[in-house]
Amino acid sequence: MKLNLFKSLPVALAGLFVGTAAMAQEPATTTPQFRTWSIGVNAGALTPLSPLGGRNDFSNNKTSFGYGLYIKKQITNYFSLRLDGVAGKLKGDNTEAYDSGFTNTSTVSAFDTKLNYSASLNAVVNMFNIDMFKKENAIQLxxxxxAGLAGYKPTVTTAGGTSAYAGGKAISELIIPVGLGAKFKVSDGVNIDLGWTINFVDGDNLDGLYKNGNNDKYNYAYAGLEFALGKGKQLAFHNPVAATYDEALAAKNAANALKGDLDAQKAENAKLRSEMADLLKDTDGDGVADKLDKCPGTPSGTVVDGSGCPLKTPEKVVEKVVVTEEDRKVVNEAIKNLEFDLNKATIRAKSFASLNRVAALLVQKNFSLKLAGHTDNTGSKELNLRLSKARAESVKAYLVAQGANASRIEATGYGMGQPIASNKTAAGRQKNRRVEFTLY
Known part of the structure; x- marks a missing residue:
């Protein structure tokens, strides 16, 4: 069951890439247009060892010819997915001594493994563009x-002759490829690709010899060509950092140009202000420029006409207000008849007639009136102050409603602070609950 699952993995991966490619045929909406799909072919050296640790099963690992191809989708400037395929041969023997002094007691003296395929899906990360200030680079690391599958068939040589490992059947094992490389852009559509991959095999049977339970490894160092498909620049070689830098530089230049225009405008405004200062100069400070002032040297604070000469203002006629005894009688009657609802500022109806006469007097003679509200000492000081003010305002509102001039009526509340009788008796408290009218 495990073997069938691994065998189906390359087919599933290939289907994934074909489906993605079909979706990519839809019209692109990005601007500018970049090439994101590419194919590559390569050839190089296959060696059954790794410099990253572990002991090899054979002392002399030979280098053999290998070849490969891949399909790549560049997703961002720095990240891509690549489907790789590699094939070739892996060879080794025990004709040399081990560097560590290890003595090989195995009856197997050599191996020759045919790598039918090595298929893997790889995540590729562009570490950096060589020049961070160029929007298009030519060199890239x-x-x-x-992860993927490798299918291979080892043949071993023993003292009795050559024989196929595991009955001559091909073996499939999981592999983990880790690599690095460099690309050199020849044109917008062609790159030279140099790379080196270490493949970690999930098994100890690559060389036909099971020994110590150490998983086998093999290297593939290659050189090849990559062909970018489509139109436009290659997304992998496009440097967004440099593009952003260029945009920022353009914005800075535009800001500097605007600053130059602003400085020129400021200089022009300063020149205009200097010229206007001469035209608007006003030595005596009367609001009329010297060029138009026919009466220069006017004392400060003098009211002048348009030519700067003093205005002759008519003397203010003060109307004398005379309050007669009859007028006071009308007011006193209103005070005597004024009543409010208990603990409220609502005027009772019996007070309306005398208040109407006060309102008529204010309208006819243009008198001013001061209303002063007072209370007894029943309740808190704050409450009585509010109530006295409210009652005085209530009287003012009534008089204004009858036609009196609101600006000539002043309403003030004094609370219980100015009694005219003792608050110890009901009669005294009744006298203290009042609104005084002062006519002037």
Whole structure:
């Protein structure tokens, strides 16, 4: 069951890439247009060892020819997915001594493994563009890591002759490829690709010899060509940092140009202000410019006409207000008849007639009136102050409603602070609850 699952993985991965490619045929909406799909072919050296640790099963690991191809989708400027395929041969023997002094007691003296395929899906990360201030670079370094399957058939040589490992059947094992490389852009559509991949095999049977339970490894160092598909620049070589830098630089230049225009405008405004200062100069401070002032030297504070000469203001006629005894009688009657609802500022109806006569007097003779509200000492000081003020305002509102001039009526509340009788008796408290009218 495990073997069938691994065998189906390359087919599933290929289907994923084909489906993605079909979706990519839809019209692109990004601007500018970039090339994001590419294919590559390569050839190089396959070696059954790794410099990253572990002991090899054979002392002399030979280098053999290998070849490969891949399909790549560049998702961002720095990240892509790549489907790789590699094939070739892996060889080794025990004709040399181990560097560590290890003595090989195995009856197997050599192996020759045919790598039918090595298929893996890899995540490729562009580490950086060589020049961070160029929008399009020509050299790029990258790393990769992935997972996949390797199918191979080892043949071993023993003292009795050559024989196929595991009955001559091909083996499939999971592999983890880790690599790095460099690309050199020749044109917008062609790159030279140099790379090196270490493949970690999930098994100890790559060389036909099971030994110590150490998983086998193999290297693939290659050189090849990558062909970018489509139109436009290659997204992998496009540097967004430099593009952002150029945009910021353009914005800075535009800001500097605007600043130059602003400075020129400020200089022009300063020149205009200097010229206007001469035209608007007003030595005596009367509000009329010297060029138009026919009466220069006017004392400060003098009211002048448009030519700067003093205005002759008519003397203010003060109307004398005379309050007669009859007028006071009308007011006193209103005070005597004024009543409010208990603990309220509502005027009772019996007070309306005398208040109407006060209102008529204010309208006819243009008198001014001061209303002073007072209370007894029943309740808190704050409450009585509010009540006295409210009652005085209530009387003012009534008089205004009858036609009196509101600006000539002043309403003030004094609370219980100015009694005219003792608050110890009901009669005294009744006298203290009042609104005084002062006519003037």
């Amino acid at each position: 990258y790393t990769s890591v992935g």
